[in-house]
Amino acid sequence: MEKIIITNNDMVKDFFNKECDKEYMHLLWAESLPKVLQISRDKIHVGYKLVNHPLASSIKPYRNLFKTVVVCKHDAKLDFFSLTVLEDAIVKAKDFDKDVFITPQIEEDYKLIDLEMFKGCLK
Secondary structure, X not given: OOEXXXXXXXXXXXXXXXXXXXXXXXXXXXXXXXXXXXXXXXXXXXXXXXXXXXXXXXXXXOOOOOOEEEEEEOOOOOOHHHHHHHHHHHHHHHXXXXXXXXXXXXXXXXXXXXXXXXXXXXX
């Protein structure tokens, strides 16, 4: 089953390039969390569904600015559940749109959390 990985996390990108089967998976790079969510929503509109929840984890969206969303091809035209989840995530991300100072070490920790959650989607 074809999967598309949408991310703004360079750790996920590096892992994907080294470890993932590119015959069944493709990576799309986004420059920000809002863009990850928008691209994911656009994929839902053209026949994909969510594999993972875009706001999974107990970290608030304005704290962890790194996100990886996985979608897969869906038999139906539109998966309304996935669309609703993504629309809600976009609203929440806008609500939390704040400038937050994050040290380089904390940034790396957040990237690692996102990478580990992505790996969980592959099992």
